[in-house]
Amino acid sequence: MSIAEELLPRIxxxxxxxxxxxxxxxxxxxxxxxxxxxxxLDVHITKDG
Known part of the structure; x- marks a missing residue:
């Protein structure tokens, strides 16, 4: 990724x-x-681990 790409806004x-x-x-x-x-996204622990 170029510096210009790093400066672009992200959606x-x-x-x-x-x-x-x-x-x-x-x-x-x-x-x-x-x-x-x-x-x-959301991450949840399940009963079975």
């Missing part, structure tokens, strides 16, 4: 109204297809 996808279930691969793919550079 971050955060929870928004859309037809996809949150924190799924489909929702992240849709965010990137819509132009997001970064996606925010």
């Amino acid at each position: 971050t996808a955060f929870e928004h109204e859309h037809p996809y279930l949150e924190n799924t691969i489909a929702s992240m793919e849709a965010a990137f297809q819509a132009g997001a550079d970064i996606v925010e």
Whole structure:
């Protein structure tokens, strides 16, 4: 990545109204297809570790 590219603004996808279930691969793919550079996601510990 060049210095010029590093200085460009980044678009971050955060929870928004859309037809996809949150924190799924489909929702992240849709965010990137819509132009997001970064996606925010939640991570939860499960009972089985």
